[in-house]
Amino acid sequence: ETGVTQTPRHLVMGMTNKKSLKCEQHLGHNAMYWYKQSAKKPLELMFVYNFKEQTENNSVPSRFSPECPNSSHLFLHLHTLQPEDSALYLCASSHRQGGYGYTFGSGTRLTVV
Amino acid sequence: TQLLEQSPQFLSIQEGENLTVYCNSSSVFSSLQWYRQEPGEGPVLLVTVVTGGEVKKLKRLTFQFGDARKDSSLHITAAQPGDTGLYLCAGALNSGYALNFGKGTSLLVTP
Helix, strand or coil: CCCEEEECCEEEECCCCEEEEEEEECCCCCEEEEEEECCCCCCEEEEEEECCEEEEECCCCCCEEEEEEECCEEEEEEECCCHHHCEEEEEEEECCCCCCCCEECCCEEEEEC | CCCCEEECCEEEEECCCCEEEEEECCCCCCEEEEEEECCCCCCEEEEEECCCCCEEEECCEEEEECCCCCEEEEEECCCCHHHCEEEEEEEECCCCCCCEECCCEEEEEEC
């Protein structure tokens, strides 16, 4: 049990589908993050939420839409994705935004067909 | 331009050997962290270093933060197959910023 749970673990979706990724943390952390991990690339920061407020959107296309209803839950809503969006999507949390140790979930392996 | 450069990209060694992997940047970091990621899982935090010149040990792993806080190294003594994984370094440019990650060093330790 890592303390950060991501569902689903695997997702295959068509380019016209709408799906959502869910992340939940039970660590009492106040910051949550979405990262994208593709082969041969460093982890790419997508969104940051600090105390439920979005503090960073790293030029992510609008087909990715985050939602943070409270400090424990984070969603990533997906629609009209492209095949190049296939990747491992990682959620992380930390005490608060900044250079604190992150706890990552196991990720959602997304394949867009 | 990548903020953090890790080397080597790949390393394959036999059990019992020693190794060092590097994380370099031209930027100064307020803190730097090392993570290990196994296939199909998320990265797991190994250590955080915050002071220039700092050395931290975690069993057979020794982490060093450069004096100028621009680089770091991870040394593993007597590597074991359980050390196999992707080693990622990550840094925060400012205490209020999210982490930037390097591409990682993929380590394979064979029996």
